[in-house]
Amino acid sequence: MVKKLQIEIAATAGFCFGVKRAINLANKAPDKYPTLQIRTFGPIIHNPQVVNQLASIGIKQVDNINELVQGVVIIRSHGITKQLAQELAQRPNLTVIDATCPYVRRAQEIVAKMSDAGYQVLILGELDHPEVTGLISYGEPQRTLVISKPDDIPAEFFTKPNSSRIALLAQTTLSQQLYNKIVLSLLTIKGELRCFNTICTATSDRQSEALELAKRCDCMLIIGGRNSANTNRLxxxxxxxxxxSYHIETAEDLKAKWFIGKQTIGISAGASTPKWLIDGVLKSLENL
Ligand code: SF4
Known part of the structure; x- marks a missing residue:
């Protein structure tokens, strides 16, 4: 049965530019700082297997800033808050390697700029996601709001005549459709609206390709960390x-019953999924 399976892998599956950059910076750090302890602040990317692999070469994750007194700290690809970045930069015996993705950095700069210009900043995203926690910190607290759906838009934006100045942006890994929906909803506000599409192309390209695959395949596998927002979205x-459609982290999560009666299997993977995990799944599918 399994030998008849046709497998199609999305060309966009796996590491994006920002994740590749972060992992390269981490892999080079031991050569650059051979005598120093190297840590990442939070998981460097949202993939537990990659985090474990780095830990095995001595680059461990810490979650408490008080543990970062000396040595080297690598800032994760999702970025950190402005306050934490400032605090780390002031520690005299600590070297900071900033692996924040340049697209996340751009979104942080938009929040800061629009907030300084007096706009009410709306961040479309997940309140608890580390990237969003970082983004909020760049805005004026009274005028920076996180929304996740059209109903979260404050009613007064639509009723107060010409008093609102709104700047909208999104978590970089959000669904393009949701962003478009929010823009459409905001078009009827009474004031000024500025929209910044900060969803990165790595995300939107993966989403479009995975959707095309899902249309023509009779089973989909999405490989990636359960804590990865872009994998969950896919x-x-x-x-x-x-x-x-099944979300798996590794080949061990595969279940033979999923493929009974199926002929075409589409595979996509989140932006933080390494090629070796995708290869592992392919190998297991061949051996099922
Ligand atoms: S998904 Fe986009 S924003 Fe996030 S790390 Fe990758 S390139 Fe950067």
Whole structure:
């Protein structure tokens, strides 16, 4: 049965530019600082297997800033808050390697600029996601708001005549469709609206390709960390088109029953999924 499976892998599956950059910086750090202890602040990317691999070469994760007194700290690809960045930069015995993705950095700069210009900043994203926590910190607290759906837009934006100046941006890994929906909803506000599409192309390209695959395959596998927002989004989107869509972290999560009666299997992977995990899944599918 399994030998008849046709497998199609999305060309965009796996590491994006920002993740590759962060992992390269981490891999080079031991050569650059051979005598220093190297740590990442939070998980460098949202993939537990990659985090474990780095830990095995001595680059461990810490979550408490008080543990970062000396040595080298690598700032994760999702970025950190402005206050934490300032605090780390002031520690005399600590070297900071900033692996914040340049696209996340751009979104942070937009929040700061629009907030300084007096705009009410709306961040479309997940309140608890580290990238969003970082983005909020760049805005004026009274005028920076996180929303996740059209209903979260404050009603007064639509009723107060010409008093609102709104700047909208999004978490870089959000769904393009949701962003478009929010822009449409905001078009009827009474004041000024500025929209910044900060969803990165790595995210939107993966989403479009995975959706195309989900349309023509009769089963989808999405590989990536369960804590990876962009992997979860891929899974959600694919499930809407193809209910037989499964989110797995590694080949060990595969279940033979998923493929009974199936002929075409589409595979996509989040932006933080390494090639070796994708290869592992392919190998297991061949051996099922
Ligand atoms: S998904 Fe986009 S924003 Fe996030 S790390 Fe990758 S390139 Fe950067």
């Amino acid at each position: 899974h959600e989107l694919c499930t809407e088109r193809q209910p037989a």
